[in-house]
Amino acid sequence: MPLPLVGAPRGLRTILLPLSFLAIILVLIALYRSTESSGDFLKNLTTINGPKTQHADHHRPTNTHAPPKYKPTTTFAVPAVTDPFPLLASSTAAPPPIPAYNVPRDGLHRDYGLAYVPPLFIGFTRQWPMLLQCVVGYITAGWPPESIYVVENTGVQNSNADDKLSLQNPFYLNHTTLRRLGVNVLPTPVLLTFSQMQNFFLSTATARSWPYYFYSHQDVLVFSFEDGADVMKRPGDREWFFYDRQDELDVMRPPAAGQKGYRTIYENCLRELNRTVESEERWAFRWFQYDHLTLVNRAALDAVGGWDSLMPYYGSDCDMNARLEMDGWSMRHRRVGIINDVSTVMEDLSALYRDPNIVPKFVDPNPIAEEELEQLERPQGSEQNDEPEKEQADKPTEKRSEKGSKVAGVGVTKAVDYFRSLVKVADDMGTYKYRSDKYARNSWQNSQHGGTGEPYYYNAEGFASSFWILAEAGHEVFRQKWGHRDCNLVEETALQLDDQWRVEKDWED
Structure with missing residues (x-):
């Protein structure tokens, strides 16, 4: 308690002043000793008066516990990521022109009875080179870039828009490059699962009054039928649906580029949308290699309540397809x-623009030994396949270069020969993806481990492990929801739409 000196006699003040200073000194000494065990006294004063101006180092708390035991460091080397489109990455020049026969005609959508240009959503979470290849593939095949919407689902907030992440970061995305290509970027507010992102597509289409839309995955490479008929059966292909014999001839024997009646993949999609709307009332999906490219009828998804967000990843398509079929909505492979x-990624995406100076070849972003693929397989304990069964391809036999790339050919001069070399490389890329167990198809997603210390950094191996944990949890939700373990609910059970969460399981433990 402070001593009241004002108004005290002069002699008394002479005695009390030294005593007051002595009391203050004793208090300071006591404070110093009370904080000695937790650090410097001046640091405590800094904490009281305000935050530190410099970032504090992460120090392990002082206690009696033993330090944690760390997991072994991964044994395979992770290669550095390189930008597959050096022309755009290193200059301010506009993208090269696409082949003249693939340039989309203005107002083409109106020729097929559409009042708007239907959007193509491409979801992205990680691996920029894969996304860039996908986008460039669509553009050079004739898809109008202004109708492409890259959905940035990285969970890094505005870090990419503010150019705060490096190319080595798995969640890096270059907004400037995408704008120069002419495509749109839609950021999600938070990191979404597959099902949540599908519902994001749906809500965006609803908000913008788009009754129909397309979506694609980022790990695809597309071409138009520039060389006419194509009889190659690829690993992801299904049995095509044809309305009649004439439709089969029309689909399987298309005119080549430069011939009368030639149509790009974009125009074929518009044509398919027009025909479907005119011929079927209750349709949901048109799959163009299962859901690697998909046409969606918004009304069908609304009718069954959208995607089940409680099934984060694999299994959610089994649930959605079953509910749509139970409710009478058609789905066809076209x-x-x-x-x-x-x-994998083409070494230089200028090849897709038919640059004669570029020899088409691809590189593996995760070039690990075949025996080490098993380390990237799905964790033990998973019972259900990660998606409906796909036909497996034979292992490729072509020789690989020292850099892990395959050369398609040299001396290509004619447009048709160059296109054939591109298709050959793309076919090799597809075969390479299916070279091992189907779960190894996704090993590319775990090939980047950079970005340490950057905003919203997340451990790459932890992200991959979390993905599979959530995927298996989604499978369990599917099993409990329907009382059945396998994907084909309609073919294998008598379940109906209102049986969700109401039936006992139909298998023995």
């Missing part, structure tokens, strides 16, 4: 172009 499900 053919509109060449689509390859890939896990």
